[in-house]
Amino acid sequence: LPLALSLLFGLLLPSCGTAPETGTGAVTTAGENKPNIVFIYLDDLGYGDVSAYEAGSLETPNIDALANGGVRFTNGYASSATCTPSRYALLTGVYPWRNSDAKILPGTAPLIIDTAQTTVASMLKEAGYHTGVVGKWHLGLGTGDVNWNEHVSPGPNEIGFDYSYIMAATQDRVPTVYLENGMVDGLDPNDPIEIDYQNNFPGQPTGKDNPELTTMKWHHGHNNTIVNGIPRIGYMKGGEKAKWSDVDMADHFLDYAQRYVRDHKDGPFFLYYALQQPHVPRTPHPRFVGKSGMGPRGDVIVEADWAIGEFVKTLREEGLLENTLIVLSSDNGPVLNDGYYDDAVEKLGDHTPAGPLRGGKYSLYEAGTRVPFITYWEGNIEPKVSDALVSQLDLLPSLAELVGGDAGASGAMDGQQLLASFLGESDQGREELVLEATSRTALRAGDWLMIPPYKGRAVNAQVNIELGNDAEYQLYNLADDLGQTQNLAAENPDKLAELVKAYEKIRGT
Ligand code: NG6
Numbered sequence: 001l002p003l004a005l006s007l008l009f010g011l012l013l014p015s016c017g018t019a020p021e022t023g024t025g026a027v028t029t030a031g032e033n034k035p036n037i038v039f040i041y042l043d044d045l046g047y048g049d050v051s052a053y054e055a056g057s058l059e060t061p062n063i064d065a066l067a068n069g070g071v072r073f074t075n076g077y078a079s080s081a082t083c084t085p086s087r088y089a090l091l092t093g094v095y096p097w098r099n100s101d102a103k104i105l106p107g108t109a110p111l112i113i114d115t116a117q118t119t120v121a122s123m124l125k126e127a128g129y130h131t132g133v134v135g136k137w138h139l140g141l142g143t144g145d146v147n148w149n150e151h152v153s154p155g156p157n158e159i160g161f162d163y164s165y166i167m168a169a170t171q172d173r174v175p176t177v178y179l180e181n182g183m184v185d186g187l188d189p190n191d192p193i194e195i196d197y198q199n200n201f202p203g204q205p206t207g208k209d210n211p212e213l214t215t216m217k218w219h220h221g222h223n224n225t226i227v228n229g230i231p232r233i234g235y236m237k238g239g240e241k242a243k244w245s246d247v248d249m250a251d252h253f254l255d256y257a258q259r260y261v262r263d264h265k266d267g268p269f270f271l272y273y274a275l276q277q278p279h280v281p282r283t284p285h286p287r288f289v290g291k292s293g294m295g296p297r298g299d300v301i302v303e304a305d306w307a308i309g310e311f312v313k314t315l316r317e318e319g320l321l322e323n324t325l326i327v328l329s330s331d332n333g334p335v336l337n338d339g340y341y342d343d344a345v346e347k348l349g350d351h352t353p354a355g356p357l358r359g360g361k362y363s364l365y366e367a368g369t370r371v372p373f374i375t376y377w378e379g380n381i382e383p384k385v386s387d388a389l390v391s392q393l394d395l396l397p398s399l400a401e402l403v404g405g406d407a408g409a410s411g412a413m414d415g416q417q418l419l420a421s422f423l424g425e426s427d428q429g430r431e432e433l434v435l436e437a438t439s440r441t442a443l444r445a446g447d448w449l450m451i452p453p454y455k456g457r458a459v460n461a462q463v464n465i466e467l468g469n470d471a472e473y474q475l476y477n478l479a480d481d482l483g484q485t486q487n488l489a490a491e492n493p494d495k496l497a498e499l500v501k502a503y504e505k506i507r508g509t
């Protein structure tokens with residue numbers, strides 16, 4: 001019987017337990033290769049904001065070092081043109097439009113990832129990794145009606161992260177505090193935190209009523225509770241000692257990211273290092289003020305680049321660079337005025353945050369979702385530029401392949417296993433990809449991009465970005481027309497029909 005059982009198990013579990021002993025040495029041998037994995041994820045960093053992508057007046061030498069020493073993807077996509085949906089897809093490998101909660105969240109929103117769902121973190125944890133997240137979260141916390149003075153759960157620690165040090169939502173939203181493993185860092189129990197997104201607390205100043213108390217002026221939205229002179233979205237009371245210092249945020253997250261690496265250097269570890277720059281409010285530390293000549297938006301990109309350089313230096317000092325796969329990308333494309341007067345428009349000069357692409361954050365045009373996308377692994381990835389079509393969705397199944405992990409039920413997953421492309425060994429990417437922007441979707445198939453008709457304004461005037469809305473179908477050939485200037489829908493009915501059919505099949509309409 002034992003023999004029969006073991007034979008049975010051998011048949012049922014061919015990739016489990018036995019494979020590592022064969023020792024072929026191939027990188028992709030299941031379970032053999034468990035490098036540390038780091039996601040360096042920026043917030044609203046555009047395709048043209050990285051000088052390796054678009055040489056110009058803004059210099060990002062540390063990101064460039066990764067881009068030029070690894071694979072620099074020219075067709076790498078975030079899953080959405082806004083934050084929450086992109087982060088949802090990054091961690092779960094599932095298209096954000098499948099989850100009706102995957103929209104820009106207030107600071108009080110419940111966690112939108114099911115605790116039973118496979119995430120990059122849970123997959124790696126199960127494969128033997130220690131897993132951590134440091135930085136911006138914005139995927140919701142708790143089950144609704146969070147009490148910020150108690151342990152907040154579920155959150156990152158319930159979807160696969162062993163360690164978390166996060167800001168709950170965004171820099172421009174309350175609560176303006178950090179949480180470590182579900183507890184507000186530095187909370188004074190005698191000064192409890194209260195949060196409300198509807199009503200102010202009696203007697204508290206707001207950006208709307210007390211502009212004289214603000215050091216940064218709001219342009220649209222952002223006129224509720226004032227913290228550190230900056231008016232935010234939402235109302236907050238209490239928690240004085242726990243409030244973060246905006247200008248120290250970059251140093252703070254860097255410190256925690258470096259500490260995480262040092263504490264877990266015996267590995268393998270997975271760190272999701274989610275920087276807050278260049279999202280609003282843009283608050284460079286004084287030592288970066290004026291460094292870009294472009295005002296705060298440029299200065300915080302210089303600051304982020306510095307932090308990334310310091311972080312990579314830590315990996316190097318700890319002797320980990322040759323054993324660490326770094327993936328760097330951004331959650332969505334660029335925006336200049338996103339609700340505060342901060343000179344982003346006025347001091348832009350000839351810098352092009354979107355590079356050659358049309359649109360920006362919130363847009364279905366390319367600049368909404370096509371972002372810097374870099375993989376770097378010293379000694380293991382040969383430097384190259386890759387035109388393969390890849391999405392952040394693809395990281396979960398690809399990393400599962402790398403480490404011999406279980407990516408979960410394939411039917412519940414939109415990511416594709418493109419490990420060879422991520423390692424620079426292949427130029428074969430996806431055939432097609434659905435792009436999302438504020439709940440609207442479009443299809444990229446090969447070099448073609450189809451946007452179905454959408455009602456709504458063509459331009460969001462507040463941020464001055466073309467959203468991609470049009471009464472007619474739009475069809476672009478990105479190989480000839482990267483800037484999406486020629487709508488070819490009318491002259492290419494066959495191609496249009498082909499894309500519409502493929503799109504409707506994926507969207508199930
Ligand atoms: C918008 C905010 C914008 C930014 C965005 C989320 C207003 C008027 N605008 O609603 O400033 O916070 O949400 O950005 O409030 S994201 O990168 O996290 O998706």
Ligand code: CA
Pocket residue numbers: 043044082083279331332
């Ligand atoms: Ca963002």
